Amino acid sequence: MENLEQExxxxxxxxxxTIYMVCYxxxxxxxxxQDLYQxxxxxxxKSMSSFEGRSNLRTWVWRVSLNTCISVDRQKRRRGESIxxxxxxxxxxxxxxxxxxxxxxxxxxxxxxxxxxxIIMLWLENMSYEEIGAIVGISTKNVSVRLYxxxxxxxxxx
Numbered sequence: 464m465e466n467l468e469q470e471x472x473x474x475x476x477x478x479x480x481t482i483y484m485v486c487y488x489x490x491x492x493x494x495x496x497q498d499l500y501q502x503x504x505x506x507x508x509k510s511m512s513s514f515e516g517r518s519n520l521r522t523w524v525w526r527v528s529l530n531t532c533i534s535v536d537r538q539k540r541r542r543g544e545s546i547x548x549x550x551x552x553x554x555x556x557x558x559x560x561x562x563x564x565x566x567x568x569x570x571x572x573x574x575x576x577x578x579x580x581x582i583i584m585l586w587l588e589n590m591s592y593e594e595i596g597a598i599v600g601i602s603t604k605n606v607s608v609r610l611y612x613x614x615x616x617x618x619x620x621x
Contacts, residue, residue, distance in 0.1 A: 471511055475504065478524045481588075482507075485525070488572060488584045489532035502535055503528045518597060525585065525598045533577040571620045579613050586610055 475482075486499035507527050514523055572580055578599065585595040592606040601609070 467512065471508055474507065474511070474520070474524070478521065481521070481524055482528050484588070485528040485532055485584065488569070488580060489536055489577075491573070499532055499535060503531045506531045519594075522594060522598050529581045529584075529598065533581065536577050568617075571617050574620060575613065575616070579609065579616075582606065582609055583613050583617070 482503050483496070483500060486496045486503060490496045490499055507524065510527060514520075518526075572583055575583065581599055582595060585598060590598075592603045592610075595606045596603045599606075
């Protein structure tokens with residue numbers, strides 16, 4: 464058991480940025496990011512013993528994280544919109560130019576459906592079409608077509 468815990472700690476240390484980034488793209492505030500991050504860690508822990516090594520560990524972490532965030536997003540939509548409590552501090556509203564552009568891109572990506580959001584996130588991580596297809600479960604050609612459509616959609620969003 465201790466070996467599994469050490470292995471899990473190593474996995475989280477090596478892939479925490481990936482998990483966090485997936486959670487960030489599926490959230491609207493820092494509290495939601497933390498909640499999603501915790502859900503991802505729980506699901507990674509639960510499924511770690513069943514990881515057979517048929518895919519790359521990085522691909523598996525992406526897949527579990529994306530599936531967790533998509534699942535939570537679906538549950539949230541079924542329950543309806545909740546009203547978050549307001550805090551005096553808002554790290555999401557930095558005022559420099561780069562942050563404004565990143566926020567605009569984040570807002571546009573958030574308007575996409577969960578599947579398209581996952582594809583564009585993976586592409587923004589400089590993953591190959593083959594890797595993206597392996598993670599989301601579609602062909603390389605389908606990744607290419609979907610990415611073209613998603614990019615066009617993002618260009619026309621306001």
